Amino acid sequence: MTITTPSTSRTTEDKLADLRTRLLEISDLGYAGAVLGWDQATYMPTGGAPARGRQKAMLSRLAHERATDPELGRLLDDVQPFAQSLPPDDDTACLVRVARRNFERAIKVPAEFVARRSTFSSVAYNAWTRARPADDFAAMRPHLERAVDFSREYAQFFAPFEHITDPLIDGADEGMTTVSVRALFDDLRGELVPIAKAICDQPMADDTCLRGPFPEALQLEFSMRAITSIGYDLARGRLDKTHHPFCTKFSDGDVRITTRVREDDFGEALFSSLHEAGHALYEQGVAGDLVGTPLGHGASAGVHESQSRLWENIVGRSRGFWEHFYPSVQRAFPAQLDAVPLDTFYRAINKVQRSLIRTDADEVTYNLHVMLRFGLETELLEGRLAVKDLPDAWRARMLSDIGVAPADDKDGCLQDVHWYGGWIGGGFQGYTIGNILAAQFHAAAVAASPAIPQQIARGEFAPLHDWLRTHIYRHGAKFKPAELVERVTGSAMRIGPYVTYLRAKYGGLYRLPTA
Ligand code: ZN
Numbered sequence: 001m002t003i004t005t006p007s008t009s010r011t012t013e014d015k016l017a018d019l020r021t022r023l024l025e026i027s028d029l030g031y032a033g034a035v036l037g038w039d040q041a042t043y044m045p046t047g048g049a050p051a052r053g054r055q056k057a058m059l060s061r062l063a064h065e066r067a068t069d070p071e072l073g074r075l076l077d078d079v080q081p082f083a084q085s086l087p088p089d090d091d092t093a094c095l096v097r098v099a100r101r102n103f104e105r106a107i108k109v110p111a112e113f114v115a116r117r118s119t120f121s122s123v124a125y126n127a128w129t130r131a132r133p134a135d136d137f138a139a140m141r142p143h144l145e146r147a148v149d150f151s152r153e154y155a156q157f158f159a160p161f162e163h164i165t166d167p168l169i170d171g172a173d174e175g176m177t178t179v180s181v182r183a184l185f186d187d188l189r190g191e192l193v194p195i196a197k198a199i200c201d202q203p204m205a206d207d208t209c210l211r212g213p214f215p216e217a218l219q220l221e222f223s224m225r226a227i228t229s230i231g232y233d234l235a236r237g238r239l240d241k242t243h244h245p246f247c248t249k250f251s252d253g254d255v256r257i258t259t260r261v262r263e264d265d266f267g268e269a270l271f272s273s274l275h276e277a278g279h280a281l282y283e284q285g286v287a288g289d290l291v292g293t294p295l296g297h298g299a300s301a302g303v304h305e306s307q308s309r310l311w312e313n314i315v316g317r318s319r320g321f322w323e324h325f326y327p328s329v330q331r332a333f334p335a336q337l338d339a340v341p342l343d344t345f346y347r348a349i350n351k352v353q354r355s356l357i358r359t360d361a362d363e364v365t366y367n368l369h370v371m372l373r374f375g376l377e378t379e380l381l382e383g384r385l386a387v388k389d390l391p392d393a394w395r396a397r398m399l400s401d402i403g404v405a406p407a408d409d410k411d412g413c414l415q416d417v418h419w420y421g422g423w424i425g426g427g428f429q430g431y432t433i434g435n436i437l438a439a440q441f442h443a444a445a446v447a448a449s450p451a452i453p454q455q456i457a458r459g460e461f462a463p464l465h466d467w468l469r470t471h472i473y474r475h476g477a478k479f480k481p482a483e484l485v486e487r488v489t490g491s492a493m494r495i496g497p498y499v500t501y502l503r504a505k506y507g508g509l510y511r512l513p514t515a
Contacts, residue, residue: 305434
């Protein structure tokens with residue numbers, strides 16, 4: 001006997017409306033968790049930490065329950081034929097495709113694991129905030145060993161796979177694998193190492209003009225002017241101070257960024273603000289119809305990072321940007337910069353050097369830091385490197401790859417939060433993919449609209465911003481990263497434009513070996 005349930009008598013339209021409501025609830029639980037996280041990183045007193053960890057875990061548990069609700073799966077099954085009858089780039093067709101992918105990924109991961117990992121993540125993160133300043137790797141070792149176990153356990157939910165890191169990479173940069181990332185990195189490394197070596201063998205740029213002191217309030221004022229000039233909408237965002245700068249989204253009307261200020265370093269606040277504003281322009285630019293659905297955010301970690309790096313480096317560290325802004329910066333800081341010519345300032349903000357800290361690294365050596373981390377985390381997950389041997393392995397790799405090694409673990413393997421937030425693997429490759437794509441997208445924009453560099457030198461950022469919004473931002477996560485890159489640039493991801501960009505820019509600042 002067949003029982004007619006209300007769900008089978010509903011129209012496809014009803015089912016799509018139901019689907020959207022459910023997806024909005026899942027999305028809102030995520031945004032609510034983001035509000036708690038933003039508050040924790042900005043204004044929460046330290047006494048709030050234990051309850052906040054519990055509250056965030058509760059929200060992620062609720063979100064996971066909804067994301068794995070069998071009724072959601074039935075709805076996705078029911079609307080699938082209709083979605084497949086639509087053109088592949090139709091919003092609804094993309095929505096159903098991405099919602100299904102998310103559902104299928106989510107049901108592989110038990111709720112018990114999600115809760116256990118969320119609790120572990122808070123514990124490990126809190127331990128790291130104490131262990132790093134104390135340079136205490138021994139205190140982090142058990143947490144790191146557990147994090148390796150957690151990541152391996154997580155990867156197993158997606159078995160079979162070719163490589164243990166593949167599910168973690170695919171979660172952040174869909175379509176990429178350990179093998180494809182390695183091949184990309186090997187190619188880029190072959191280009192970068194001789195450029196970095198040639199530059200580092202020459203006299204270092206003098207960046208004493210950036211040491212200030214530059215009063216905090218004036219720096220924040222200038223950062224605000226720079227980010228609003230490039231198009232960050234303050235009616236739908238705000239800038240606050242945190243220890244680690246980030247961008248977070250609560251809705252299409254509220255995309256916030258944070259920065260940090262050092263009075264003895266002009267670059268810190270400005271470039272971290274531009275970086276996070278790049279992420280925020282992307283999120284503010286997603287079409288309103290997509291927000292509150294699984295399409296309502298950037299396409300992948302790498303594509304996201306392409307926008308932060310594009311605005312921070314390709315625009316923010318360009319000569320044209322400073323032809324426009326430098327006179328007003330000199331007026332704001334006359335005692336510090338009046339006697340410093342633009343060329344000296346430009347060389348200073350583009351200083352290349354062998355350095356210990358990834359987040360402070362210049363454009364040329366930055367990717368070598370990323371490759372080091374990708375290599376080590378892969379070895380940890382493969383079991384070829386034991387956690388106890390990580391500090392020594394780190395020092396050895398730093399010395400061979402970058403030419404300098406840290407004296408302690410604080411500026412060595414304890415420096416990045418990524419491994420101490422509960423995950424090992426999948427968190428680093430996006431940075432270098434971002435640099436590669438930033439140059440590829442920028443080259444495509446300039447090919448379509450050759451006046452962009454001159455416009456930037458006049459302080460006109462809207463043409464570049466509009467091009468990026470039209471071709472990338474408004475689509476949100478509608479397209480897979482590889483598909484988006486192909487649509488926007490007419491080819492697959494490739495290192496050519498990035499290497500050309502680095503050679504042209506740094507060839508103007510240093511003598512480089514010929515290609
Ligand atoms: Zn970023």
